[in-house]
Amino acid sequence: MVDETPMPKYRVTVDTGGTFSDFVFFNEDSGEIGITKVPSTPKEPFQAILAGVKELLDQGAAAGEISFFCHGTTVGTNALLEEKGAKTGLLVTQGFRGIYEVMEQTRGYGPATYDLFFEKPRLLAPPFYTEEIPERVDFRGNALKPIDVETAREAIRRLKKKDVQSVAVCFLFSFLNPDHELKIKDLFAEEFPQAGLSLSYEVLPQIREFYRMSTTVINAYIQPVMANYLGHLESRMRELGVTTPKLYIMQSNGGVSTFQGSSKKPVATVLSGPAGGVIASMGTCERVGINNIITFDMGGTSCDVALIHQGNPVITTQGKINLRPIALPMLDIHTVSAGGGTIARIDAVGGLQVGPDSAGADPGPVCYDRGGENITITDANMVIGVLDPDHFLGGRMKLNKSKAERLLEDKIAKPLKMDLLEAADGVLDIINVKMEEAIKAVSSQRGYDIRDFTLVAFGGGGPMHAGRMALDLGIPSVLIPLTPGVHSALGLLMSDVKHDYVRSKLVGLDDLELNEINPMFSRLIDQARADLHGEGFQDSEIKMEPYLDLRYAGQGYELTVPCPMPPLTKQDLALMRGRFDTMHEQNSGHKAETEPVELVSLRLISFGLVPQAKLSPGKVTGRTVEQATTGTRKIFFGKRHGLLDTQIYNRDVLELGHKISGPAIVEQLDTTTVIHPEQEATVDNYRNIIIREQK
């Protein structure tokens, strides 16, 4: 599809990171993209965004030509992480304050089990701002006790007097019968219309009260912050002359939402940044015909991995941010503390430990020469020769290699009685294994055969480590996208608007009444359609995907199984039963075809289709691969290969058809790609580098 209005032609996307805000400018006429990085402005994040947009305008674009703007933001995430959200109230069913305060009742597993000084996360809606409302709904959705309107009204007035800014409402079984929560909405309109209001029925109408409540409270907590930010950003963009109504925010589920939608439901944006990288990987791979992907994003302090199977990213509803559950569907991104800044040291009993702590950006690795004394992954890469001290960030930053060598020798190699290069290589081995375990956690541990996948590596560190990890794991190919440093921003160009809807209904599949389920489904569909119409989408631009959450009767966790478009028939239910057995077998290694199956929730995903950006393939100039070489240096490729003379290539010169045999290094402004002696690389028509094992 092509955008039909002729005038506007620039799509602008920006992903705000901790240090830089990454921009991609896409020209719809030429299909070309431009990228830039602007220093982030954490106190007023919109300043960096305006600066980036101005940069585009300075290049000669007119503000009116911006046809589309999409933003990956950490405003909601940071408000949550730094606990700088709104003063938040909570309304609960009378007698049930304990749900929010007891939380899961555990300390979590692993080391937390043994931590006598464990703390629960602070209550975002403290008891002083919590009110109990007389009402009760039972497990069938019947109102056992009607809501006491006058008591509720008094409670709302008390919260108003306490200057609460935002309120979460979560009553028991409201996902089956929302009447009481909706009554509260009416009362707020009468009594306290200026407060932000988040109903659990609207945020996440799903069974398991604490997880629904936690999600709703987080939404209430960050909602005023997000609404304020987006309001500000929009008005400043308008001042610059940007007129497009297509202003979007990336969500944790990998789809985008309008500014308006995200202002109401910001809890859906808390993993906005990493989601962009996953979507970019999908888009990048789709163009070259790859649909089984493991994404691998390695930055300074952490590494994010996710799995995409047959073009569909894996979704979880058991996410947590700082121990606080968010049960909304989000891309299942597995994070481990492993990045360029991760520290290696010898512990008190002489064992080599790598991570989890990081030297961060300041003072950073030893080789940055800013006072860092801890050996990091970046230092190890420097010592074995992968990083060039004179050409880091295209030569913008000089690195001190000899200092890294000296400290690594003293702190790691000598105590272990190892050779310097072997010690540095050992440090990299250990960090690689930790990241490999994360990759296994999302792939082989879930029943996927890793040999069917392509590893897409990005972020500053991904392309440096991916080759070796792929060899270790038996992943047959690695793809390094053209712009690994702004990959997340690129993903924002490729997303559709995506909304999730859920209604829980616990019932045996055999006892299920179609004339009860079908109307529930059609209500979801009507609501989804109305929401997308409200965001400016026509019916022709709307796509719906219905699902059923199913489990064997008595099991605890459900599988989300795609289902035919409602209304469902008896035959559909039989089909679903078979699909569920198959999926269960894939995920858990066994199925139980004679056991009864239960429905837990109905789900609907709605898409507002955004015309896809048509990125142009890379130009072919006929340059030879030799023209891309910039020299050689000695690099240590482990004990097996030792120090090898290694050819260095300039990424900017590489184009379709170029072939490189390992060992080799490809350098570009924001990263370095390592091709091992066992490997060879080719360049495809979108100028991605594909690394495979040599035959």
Next chain:
Amino acid sequence: MSIVDPVTLQVIQARLAGIVQEMQNSLFRTGYSTIIRESQDASCAILNRQGEVVAQHVVLPLHMGAFPACAAGILKNYSAGEVHEGDAFITNHPYLGGSPHAPDMAVLSPIFFQGEWVGFAANLAHKSDIGGPVPGSCWSQAREIYQEGLHVPPIKYVTGYQTSKDIEAVLGANSRTPELVIGDLRGQVGAARLGEKRFQEMMERYGKETILSSFEQLFALTEAKVRAEIASWPDGVGEGERFVDSDGIDLDKPVRLHVRIEKKGKDLLFDFTGCADQTKGPANIRPTIVRAACCYLLTCLVDPALAINYGLAKVIDIKVRDGSVVNPHFPAPVNTYNPTVHALVESLLEASSQITPHKKVGDGCSSRSIIIGGRSNKTGKGYVQYEIFGGGSGGRSGKDGVSGTNVNQSNAKIAPIEIIESEFSTRLRRFELIPDSGGPGAFRGGLGFVREYEVLDNDARFSLRSTKHSVAPKGIDGGDDGQTGRCTLNPGQPDERVIPSRFSDHVLHPGEIFSLDTPGGGGLGDPQERDPQRVLNDVRHGYVTQEKAREAYRVAIDAQGNDFVLNESETRALRAQQL
């Protein structure tokens, strides 16, 4: 034995951690019973051929002591020639295996590599019911283990990948919830097989010799780390003593737990000979569990992120007296072991605090479960509703206790109300923290909570396995005790009745109510040294009442509109009176 280089060693350690994590994920995902899937009462481990723990993923730390004892039982009953690839053993026997009590069923599958037996993949998971007089199999009046359900000594359940239908038939016929027991057990075998497969892949990759040698080195690293920490403490002796409410039979007789820890150089001796004689009722624990409690203590003190393996167990030297509550003669009953272990851990923390420079912790709530069973009027099938509850944790040096949490070796999740009400025939009436239940102190104990239920089914058989209803969680260093727990049937009605903390098989009928208050944690330090601003904060949030603020903390808090304010002058006067 070859020496494995430090890099490969760390790589193998990380791989082992990945394997046990994967086993655990598989177990939770495929669990049928609410106990496994919602409360997550299950653990996984890899053992070497001698049955020593190489790697583990622990939800409940006591399970760590159980694995080696279960393996020892198998090694005793079966010669090497009788163990083949594709076999799997089970046991839930506290004496012949290492299970804490009958509901905890262990599965151990021998791992073979190129035809050679090299280790075990193991897991342990709580079963909803394994027979005996009461639903849930934990009868508080049991006098011998024969009254605690069906006991399975270490036996072969799977032979050459063929599951024994006979054994499943016996287990099923002895359980009130046969589908859940067999379903969970098959899930356990699946998880063990997965561990076995991953372990074989690892051996394939790194070589058998390297892997087996690395085990010894990993043990040595853990042992060295623990001993180095111990060596840094001054030599000395510490003593600790705690009491369990009762054994369920002699209701007015608290059960004494006592430890004397002697620290000398790099060694620790845990002497439990001062513990009470074995009890008539099911408060006894086996020495394997005592060792596991010591492992828990050392992990807490040395490093919560310690790589836990046999190297830790090697450090622990215990002395227990035959016929005592921590080393009972067969067939003494053991089903409600956990309150005893809580008291034991608290006495260990008290004793160690006299030796180590570590920060201190007041007593917590211990743990408890409620069990309601019968035949459901919803489904017509047998059911067991089993829920596990914490309360408050003790005040800690520099920090208040945590409210509404499991403590020490207990760590089960709370089951969602919406799941409980959908699946079982009870309705919750209240679930909230109890004001003033946290022991006053400079650092206050955490609060316990109340769960109040209405019964909706006919002939619902109710049991309670709790403690600290008569013996309060102890405050330390001048802190006050936490509030005790309490369970009341039909509160406010003419037939209101407070029941003991161990209580079994009370039949309830539709409309009847029971209410459980869980204990708060003990305080740490003199309450009058608590910052008045923190007392004000507690009053605003409803954790402490104005009356308690005045009486225990000597802080005057005045109500003002919707809020509270600190009355500084009156507070000064109140606090001056005491000096």
